[in-house]
Amino acid sequence: MSRFYFDHAAATPVREEVVAEMEPYFSKKFGNPSSLHNFGQEAKEALEKSRVLIGELLNANPKDIVFTSGGTESNNLALKGVAFANKEKGKHIIVSKIEHPCVMNSAKWLESQGFEVTYLDVDKYGVVNPSDVEKAIKKGTILVSVMHANNEIGTVEPIEEIGKICNDKDVIFHTDAVQTFGRIPIDVKNVDLLTACSHKVYGPKGVGLLYVKEGTKIEPLIHGGGHEKGLRSGTENVAGIAGFSKAAYLAYSEMNEEGERLTKMRDRIIKEVLEIEDSFLNGHPTKRLQNNAHFCFRYIEGEALALHLDDKGIEASTGSACSSKKLEPSYVLLALGLKREEAHGSLRLTLGRKNNDEQVDYLLKELPPIVKKLREMSPFTKGSSWE
Amino acid sequence: MYSRKVMENFLNPKNMGEIKDADGVGKVGNVVCGDVMELYIKVKDDRIEDVKFKTFGCAAAIATSSMITELAKGKTIQEALEVDKDEIVKSLGGLPPIKVHCSILANDALAEAIYDYLKKNKREIPEDLQKTHERIKKELENTEKGHKHVLPEEK
Numbered sequence: 001m002s003r004f005y006f007d008h009a010a011a012t013p014v015r016e017e018v019v020a021e022m023e024p025y026f027s028k029k030f031g032n033p034s035s036l037h038n039f040g041q042e043a044k045e046a047l048e049k050s051r052v053l054i055g056e057l058l059n060a061n062p063k064d065i066v067f068t069s070g071g072t073e074s075n076n077l078a079l080k081g082v083a084f085a086n087k088e089k090g091k092h093i094i095v096s097k098i099e100h101p102c103v104m105n106s107a108k109w110l111e112s113q114g115f116e117v118t119y120l121d122v123d124k125y126g127v128v129n130p131s132d133v134e135k136a137i138k139k140g141t142i143l144v145s146v147m148h149a150n151n152e153i154g155t156v157e158p159i160e161e162i163g164k165i166c167n168d169k170d171v172i173f174h175t176d177a178v179q180t181f182g183r184i185p186i187d188v189k190n191v192d193l194l195t196a197c198s199h200k201v202y203g204p205k206g207v208g209l210l211y212v213k214e215g216t217k218i219e220p221l222i223h224g225g226g227h228e229k230g231l232r233s234g235t236e237n238v239a240g241i242a243g244f245s246k247a248a249y250l251a252y253s254e255m256n257e258e259g260e261r262l263t264k265m266r267d268r269i270i271k272e273v274l275e276i277e278d279s280f281l282n283g284h285p286t287k288r289l290q291n292n293a294h295f296c297f298r299y300i301e302g303e304a305l306a307l308h309l310d311d312k313g314i315e316a317s318t319g320s321a322c323s324s325k326k327l328e329p330s331y332v333l334l335a336l337g338l339k340r341e342e343a344h345g346s347l348r349l350t351l352g353r354k355n356n357d358e359q360v361d362y363l364l365k366e367l368p369p370i371v372k373k374l375r376e377m378s379p380f381t382k383g384s385s386w387e
Numbered sequence: 388m389y390s391r392k393v394m395e396n397f398l399n400p401k402n403m404g405e406i407k408d409a410d411g412v413g414k415v416g417n418v419v420c421g422d423v424m425e426l427y428i429k430v431k432d433d434r435i436e437d438v439k440f441k442t443f444g445c446a447a448a449i450a451t452s453s454m455i456t457e458l459a460k461g462k463t464i465q466e467a468l469e470v471d472k473d474e475i476v477k478s479l480g481g482l483p484p485i486k487v488h489c490s491i492l493a494n495d496a497l498a499e500a501i502y503d504y505l506k507k508n509k510r511e512i513p514e515d516l517q518k519t520h521e522r523i524k525k526e527l528e529n530t531e532k533g534h535k536h537v538l539p540e541e542k
Contacts, residue, residue: 301421303445304397307389311398320421320445327421327485341418377403377449379425379441380418 003313004359008200008291008352009151009179010317014243015202015353021246022204025239033236034225043238050245057252058196060188060211066228067241070208071178072102073221074195075145077210077231078174079106081218082143082193083115086172090140094118096128096157097335098150100176104331107145120146124337125284126155134165141171148177148186152319152332152348153283154292156184163190172216178208179289182251183259192216196248198240202353203247207240262290262351265360269293269349272364276371278382282336282346291351296338299381300374302346308370309347314363319346389446390480397446400453402460404439411504413496415523417530422448422489426455426496430504435459435467440496447486451493454478459497468501468516470494495523 005013025046031039033047048062055062068074083093095107097119107117118136122128128146137144144166149156159175166173167190174193177186181196188194188211197208212218212231224233251258270281270293278298297305302320309316319330320343329343349363375381389397409427416423422444429437438459440452454475459467472490476482482490498519505512512520 299443301444301448304449307394307397307446311394329421340421344418344421377400377441378443379414379423380443 001313003315004362005354006314006316006349006351006359006363009154009289009348009350011199011205012202012352013354014199014204015247015250017250018203018243018247022239022243025242029238033238034227043236046238046242047236050241053245054209054248057248058186058188058194058211061214063229064188064212064214066210066212066231067236067244068208068210068228068232069206069237070199071100071176071195071197072208073232074197074208074210075100075102075174075176076106077218077221078193078195079103079110079143079145080221081231082172082174082216083110083113085217085219086142087115090142091115092118092138092141094120094133094136094141094144096120096122096146098122098126098153098155098332099145099147100151100178103145103147103176116140122155122335125287126150126153126282126332126336127284127287128157128162130158130161130165133162134169137165137169137171141169143172143174145174145176148175148180149184149289149292150283150332151179152330153294153336154179154289154350155283156180156287156289160190166190166192182248183255183290185255188213193218198244198247201244201247201251203244204240207237207244209244258353259290262355265351265355265357266290266293269360269364273367276368279371282333282338289350293349293351295347295349296333296342297345297347297371298342299345299378299384300371301344304374305345305347305370308374309366312366312370314366317348317350319348320344388483389450390482392478392480393447393450393482396450396453396479400440400449402439402453402456403441405441406437406439409500411500411502411507413499413501413503415495415499415527416444416448416492417527418443420530421445422492424448424452424492424496426452426500428459428497428500428504430464433465434463435461438500444489445486447482447489448492450479451475451482451489452496455493455497464501464505467497468513470497495519499523 029042031043033044051062051065111117163173172192176195178197182201192213194211199205220231222233227233282294302318306318333343406427410430411428413426425441427439428435438456442452458470472494475490502520
């Protein structure tokens with residue numbers, strides 16, 4: 001049986017070109033970029049070349065790119081690093097209610113360290129209202145963190161407006177762009193800190209970056225030999241970084257074409273899936289990632305749905321409680337105002353390079369009978385005690 | 388994450404559906420928490436002649452529902468009451484620890500169906516079954532009270 005992968009928001013396969021780019025830096029050009037000798041300088045050259053390349057893609061000064069181990073580390077560095085460096089100025093931080101768990105749990109931890117956190121509501125599509133950000137900023141606000149696009153529902157946030165507001169109010173603005181980097185053009189003009197990572201753009205896992213605009217006050221989390229401008233000590237993951245920059249370059253050079261292709265497939269999926277009775281779309285109808293389609297199906301449960309799809313060779317994910325470790329449904333879906341019973345029946349399909357119309361045909365053929373079968377099994381139907 | 392047995396019972400569950408003129412019905416779980424089971428039994432000469440289920444829930448919930456119907460079918464009331472969660476888990480080749488509660492739920496659904504049957508027929512309720520019934524009722528009240536907005540789990 002063929003297996004069709006519809007979970008690109010989780011991970012993407014590393015491209016062959018990327019593997020080739022990385023290969024020399026394992027055994028041949030294995031040097032430590034901090035070494036003065038030839039091997040070291042070879043590695044340093046690869047590192048700096050990657051930095052320049054990524055800087056250009058982001059319209060950023062390459063010196064402001066700090067390589068890390070991935071999105072989670074970058075987001076931890078952004079929140080905790082800014083909090084600790086600016087605590088004399090204030091102890092108030094603003095995040096949205098739908099940030100990734102690594103932002104949420106960093107914020108929660110900072111609360112335990114005496115910081116105050118405002119969790120901003122979103123509308124039913126998951127959009128943060130910039131005027132809510134403006135209203136929430138007060139004396140002592142040091143940081144606002146709003147993601148560029150949500151990893152579950154795909155809603156793209158108005159970060160330019162939010163960035164401008166923060167800029168005007170002299171508050172540091174961070175955006176988690178893990179889902180958008182390489183998919184949507186980003187300009188860091190109004191952004192002080194930006195997170196991106198490699199494994200969402202067909203690069204290797206374990207590599208990411210934090211853009212830190214010059215002059216932004218931030219403390220490192222990892223102390224050591226002072227690598228990455230002292231913000232992230234530890235010998236750099238040269239092969240990984242070389243792979244990341246290659247993957248980013250390829251993603252940018254194909255961005256428009258691939259974006260259009262994915263949007264077409266996405267819109268077809270949305271249109272046809274919504275023909276299933278008692279289903280609805282989560283996230284914004286148009287302001288959403290080109291590759292994200294996210295649904296709820298009433299009266300059924302998402303893990304059962306995802307595993308039935310898996311049995312048919314379709315790999316997707318769910319925000320159902322039963323798939324989480326604490327048996328709680330997705331807090332992102334609850335923040336949209338969904339009832340818990342609705343949130344249990346969610347399905348996320350995220351498209352990528354290898355998906356094509358034939359795979360979408362297959363998905364659209366297999367999904368409705370699975371929903372039907374699970375509904376036949378469910379004690380709930382329209383008008384039952386469900387409502 | 389799931390055993391082959393669980394997947395078999397989940398993908399092709401046995402005894403799925405509803406018995407319209409059931410002699411006993413057990414409804415357990417709470418849709419807010421993500422698992423609801425309804426179990427229907429038909430009893431003849433003190434023996435569970437037919438049993439069917441309807442379940443809203445994950446793969447483990449569906450597999451345990453299927454398994455409890457298999458285990459209960461053909462047993463006398465007394466024998467059926469002796470089925471416990473460990474037997475369900477064992478028959479399924481094991482369950483991930485976080486999903487063991489599904490086997491308890493399935494067992495509870497059977498207990499409630501039998502309770503309903505005995506009650507309707509004005510038969511004596513065994514002490515253990517009475518206790519189980521009261522625990523299930525109490526748990527349902529607690530879960531209905533206990534839900535509020537939560538922040539994400541620390542992975």
